[in-house]
Amino acid sequence: MTSLKTLPKSEKVNVWVFPGQGSQKLGMGIDLLKLPLGKLRLKQAENILGWSISDVWQSQTKKLSNTQYTQPCLYVFMTVLADLMKKSGYHPDVVAGYSFGEYTALYTAGAYDFETGLQLIQKRAEIMSRLPQGSMVTLIGFEGDKLRDEVLKTEDVWFANDDPKYAVISGTSQGVASILSNVPVERVIPLEVSAAFHTPLVEPAAKEFQPVLETTAFEPLSIPIFCSTDFVFSLRVNQVKDNLIRQISRSVKWQMISQRLINQGINKAIQLGCGQGLLKPMKNIDPGLEISNVGSSADIDSIVIRDQLKKLANINPAVIRV
Structure with missing residues (x-):
């Protein structure tokens, strides 16, 4: 078990959280299509998947709610946002995800490169798309x-x-x-999902996916992830993989996760993806928690400008009034 007490401290101890399936919105990621990194990732994704992420993002509502398409679309969307945040000089102290969101959290923590992660997600989505309707x-x-x-x-x-x-x-x-x-x-x-996730009804998918996950090589994590079934911070690859199998059929205890994060000293949380659904329970627990949502490149620009203004104000409070 890793405790935040052992992590390097900054002025704010921050967590990046990633929502799961059902958080997708038609039109998400459109602004990323114009950026060099976005174009690169979309090209890489199309080579792996054989279909266009950008087409589904922009106009194909039915496909976007189909598990086989939803999970790759969310993975590309949220990992590009995470990369853009890092390019802007921001880095989390710890990451956490809601269900599927744990895979984008793991990418952010360095568990695998973009293409390895997408190949894993593609297989997971294919398996889960064959589940009975729920x-x-x-x-x-x-x-x-x-x-x-x-x-x-x-x-x-x-x-x-x-x-x-x-x-x-x-x-x-x-x-x-x-x-x-x-x-x-x-x-x-x-919810825009195609099966009864987080119930015993999806255990067959977990069993089928387990050998795929076990044979996928993970790199050592550069930062801890909060494992949603063990309720601990972890850098251990074997523990993380076991967590990914168990979480498929278990209830998501986000209230408990939020409480644990705050109890460990988290005082800043950023949700990468659509909406603020994961931030609200955290804010209810700790009204003083600093929260931000990053769902577009414009959101990142706003954070950068906000932080620059704060620095200017700290240097000379008379320079600017925010």
Whole structure:
């Protein structure tokens, strides 16, 4: 186990967090198409995948919600953002990811190069795309006890997360429909996924994927990743790989992960990808947490300008007022 107490300290101890499948948005990554790094990564991706990431990003909604396409699209999108952040002089002290997001976190930590990671993701997505159809929905505004009771007694439905305010249930379409018909909910948000992830229903995919993962060479990690099933920081490749297999069929405990990160001294968090879904629970735990979202090259430019202004203000407070 690695503790943040053993890591080099800076003014802010920061974590980069990466969202998982279901966070994708049509139009994400469009600004990256004009950048040299974006063009290079898209060319590399097309050579590996045999199809165009940029076409799916821009106009193919149905493909973007199909696991076989979703995961490679998210991987390319978020890894390019991570590389651009590093080119701008930013580096995390630790990384963490929500489900699939752990793969982009591992890329950022140096576990594999871009192409090796994409080949791994391509195989994972192919395996998971063959799973039976299922449903995942986010529920907002419900009676907690009533929902828990219904989930416990309903066949083939499970909680896929641990958020008491924004519950995600996952299972067969029939099972999820049964829950929704028996529990009053103010708002139901279907997730753009094709299977019942983070349930025992996807264990066959985990078993099929395990030998693929085991035979993929990982480099030593340059920074720790927070393993979502062991709830520890790790630099150990074997532990990280075991975590990647287990997390496929287990509920994502992001509330617990957030609490552990903050307890270890994290006081700055940056989400790379669409939205701020992972940052909100962290901010609720620690209102003083400094948070930022990076979903485009413009967001990176804004962070750079903001930090430059802060430095100027610290040098001479009379120079500028922000």
